[in-house]
Structure formats: structure tokens, C-alpha cells
Amino acid sequence: MSDSVPYLDLPAQLRAIRSDLDQAIARTIDKCSFCLGPDTAQFEKDFAAYIGTKHALGFNSGTSALHVALLLLNVGPGDEVITTPFTFVATSWAISYVGARPVYVDIEDGSMNLNPALVERAITPRTKAILPVHLYGHPFDLDPILAIAKKHGLPVVEDACQAHGAKYKNQTVGSFGAISCFSFYPGKNLGACGEGGALLTNEPAFEKRGRALREHGSTVRYYHDEIGFNYRMEGIQGAVLGVKLKHLPHWTAERTRVAHRYHELLKDTPLQLPAEAGYARSAWHLYVVRHARREELKKHLEKNGIGCALHYPLPLHLQKCYASLGYRPGAFPVAEKAARECLSLPIYPELTELQIQRVSAVVHDFFRA
Numbered sequence: 059m060s061d062s063v064p065y066l067d068l069p070a071q072l073r074a075i076r077s078d079l080d081q082a083i084a085r086t087i088d089k090c091s092f093c094l095g096p097d098t099a100q101f102e103k104d105f106a107a108y109i110g111t112k113h114a115l116g117f118n119s120g121t122s123a124l125h126v127a128l129l130l131l132n133v134g135p136g137d138e139v140i141t142t143p144f145t146f147v148a149t150s151w152a153i154s155y156v157g158a159r160p161v162y163v164d165i166e167d168g169s170m171n172l173n174p175a176l177v178e179r180a181i182t183p184r185t186k187a188i189l190p191v192h193l194y195g196h197p198f199d200l201d202p203i204l205a206i207a208k209k210h211g212l213p214v215v216e217d218a219c220q221a222h223g224a225k226y227k228n229q230t231v232g233s234f235g236a237i238s239c240f241s242f243y244p245g246k247n248l249g250a251c252g253e254g255g256a257l258l259t260n261e262p263a264f265e266k267r268g269r270a271l272r273e274h275g276s277t278v279r280y281y282h283d284e285i286g287f288n289y290r291m292e293g294i295q296g297a298v299l300g301v302k303l304k305h306l307p308h309w310t311a312e313r314t315r316v317a318h319r320y321h322e323l324l325k326d327t328p329l330q331l332p333a334e335a336g337y338a339r340s341a342w343h344l345y346v347v348r349h350a351r352r353e354e355l356k357k358h359l360e361k362n363g364i365g366c367a368l369h370y371p372l373p374l375h376l377q378k379c380y381a382s383l384g385y386r387p388g389a390f391p392v393a394e395k396a397a398r399e400c401l402s403l404p405i406y407p408e409l410t411e412l413q414i415q416r417v418s419a420v421v422h423d424f425f426r427a
């Protein structure tokens with residue numbers, strides 16, 4: 059159908075920068091620098107400068123960066139980490155991988171991020187870290203969470219996997235916590251041509267040990283100081299990300315344009331629209347609307363050729379894999395309601411005015427019927 063709108067249009071993004079990508083990849087192949095290497099090292103410098111931290115370490119995924127973040131904080135079996143139940147599951151994987159227990163805290167209805175007012179009462183003597191998420195590219199409320207963390211001597215790890223370039227009170231997210239982690243999964247605002255991730259920190263000891271942990275626990279080849287991992291970023295991904303990083307500010311501006319157009323065109327519908335908090339400049343990774351008749355609306359959009367998605371249909375405390383944690387339905391009512399109502403509309407820098415109007419018209423049709 060000619061007036062269909064895909065949920066994501068990666069080919070459009072790649073077309074625009076294809077020759078630069080081809081050249082960068084060809085240079086990496088010529089150098090045979092496939093694992094880490096100079097392109098990854100350069101990207102690490104550029105990304106650290108972009109976010110505003112001293113160090114960035116390239117990883118093979120956001121999940122592995124999160125795993126190493128908790129290892130660096132010496133979180134282990136018997137420990138608890140406070141986090142959100144309303145996120146992609148990988149946030150909790152990191153906690154599980156180190157043998158600790160995710161302790162969920164409900165979210166705010168507006169931003170759908172961890173609710174700072176509920177964090178303190180979840181702290182126990184076993185709590186070792188707080189791991190909130192900048193969900194959909196919208197910053198979580200950092201000041202109150204950092205204040206609670208400071209009061210209790212707990213480190214904050216920012217899961218910034220969806221929030222490249224988002225700002226909290228004019229400072230780029232990923233530069234606040236003891237450690238922050240990013241994903242470069244292809245569909246992210248900054249995506250590799252494959253898997254990728256990064257761990258950012260200002261702390262020299264974390265940088266040093268983080269580099270060792272991502273590379274088999276060694277700083278000197280074939281000498282292994284602790285049990286490590288093969289979590290290296292591929293050289294080709296470093297080269298690709300170096301090319302794409304230069305476009306990120308423009309892409310974020312284009313995402314913001316799309317979001318603002320949706321705000322205008324959808325404001326007279328019964329949908330709950332995503333709003334930026336006063337402190338936030340969202341990176342607009344996703345544009346998530348909410349409505350009680352979400353399932354019907356989703357079917358209506360799909361029938362009319364509009365791609366859409368659910369982020370996320372089931373909160374983590376109700377996932378089968380976490381049944382042993384013992385949470386019951388009703389434990390986190392705000393997250394559970396968000397999971398029932400959320401619907402992600404297409405948002406990407408290449409989305410045209412006509413496409414935005416088409417999506418909006420199909421939404422209006424639904425509520426007129």
C-alpha cells in the first residue's frame with residue numbers, strides 16, 4: 059500500500075550515509091582491525107566527549123556493558139539492586155547475571171520512569187546500587203534519585219540504552235551516574251550495523267578494570283587477573299558508529315520535529331500523549347501514546363498499513379523468568395497499567411510530514427468510528 063508507514067525505516071537512514079559507511083568499513087577491512095582497534099578507540103574518545111564523561115569503553119552490546127557495570131561495583135550474590143519493572147528485560151539481566159536480586163519500584167505515570175518518591179523505602183541493608191532507565195529517551199528524574207543514593211552511599215548506574223543525547227537540566231544523560239551504559243543495537247538513535255554497546259565513567263579505576271573485564275580479564279595478553287569475558291566491540295562497528303555519531307545531533311533534532319508534530323496533530327484525540335518533564339529534553343527514541351483500547355487501536359493502525367509496536371506488553375515482575383522473585387499482579391499498578399495501554403507510533407528522523415499526517419489521520423479515524 060503506497061500510503062503505508064513502516065514502524066522503522068533503517069534503509070532510509072542507511073541510504074543517506076551509505077558511501078561514508080562503505081568507505082569506513084572498507085578502511086577497517088584493509089587494516090584488518092576487527093576486534094576493538096583504532097576505529098573503536100577513536101569512537102570511544104568521540105562518544106565520551108559527546109556525552110561528557112572522561113571515559114567510554116566499546117562493548118559488543120548494551121547488555122554486556124550493564125553486566126560489567128555491576129561487576130565493577132562489586133554487586134554479587136545476596137545483593138539487591140533497585141530498578142524499574144517497566145523496561146526492556148536486559149536492564150534486569152545485568153542484575154541476574156551477577157547473582158543479585160532485582161528489587162522493583164513502581165514508575166511515574168507521566169514519564170513512565172522510576173518514581174523517585176518510592177525509591178527510599180525499597181532500600182535495605184542488602185541494596186548495593188540503583189539502576190534506573192531513561193525510558194524511550196526521556197530522562198528519569200536524576201536529582202532526587204542522586205540525592206537518595208548519596209544519602210545512603212549507593213552508586214547509580216544509568217541505563218541510557220535508549221537515550222543517546224537526551225538532556226537533564228541541560229546536561230547530557232549518561233554523565234551523571236557512577237557508570238552509564240548505552241546500546242547501539244541497529245534500531246537505536248545511534249545504531250551499529252550489528253550489535254554494540256558502551257560503558258561510560260569518570261572513574262579511572264572503573265575504566266581500567268572495565269577494559270580488562272571486557273577482554274578476558276587481562277591487561278597483558280595471556281595473563282588473566284580475574285575471570286573475564288569476550289565483550290569487545292568489533293572494529294567495523296566502531297568505524298560505523300564513528301560515521302553515524304556526526305549525524306546524531308541532526309537526527310535528534312529531526313526526531314524532536316516528528317514528536318512535536320504528533321503533539322499538535324494528536325492533541326484533540328483521547329490519547330494520553332508523551333510529555334517532556336520541565337527538566338527534560340527527550341532523545342525521542344520512541345513516541346509512546348496510551349489508551350485503554352490499545353489493542354483495538356493497534357489492529358486499526360496495522361490494518362491501515364501503519365507500523366506500531368508495544369514497549370512493553372508485560373512488566374518484568376510478571377515475566378515467567380522472574381516468577382521466583384515472588385511478585386504478584388497488582389504489585390506495581392502504574393507499570394501494569396502502562397503495559398496495558400502503551401502503543402509506540404513510528405518515529406525516526408526520516409519520517410516525512412506526509413507520513414506524520416497519515417499516521418495522525420488513521421488515529422483520528424479510529425476515534426471517529
Ligand SMILES: Cc1ncc(COP(=O)(O)O)c(C=O)c1O
Nearest residue numbers: 119120121146148149219241243
Ligand atoms: C533499556 C535498555 N536496556 C538495555 C538494553 C540492551 O542493549 P543491547 O540490545 O545492546 O544488549 C536495551 C536495548 O536493547 C534497552 O532498551
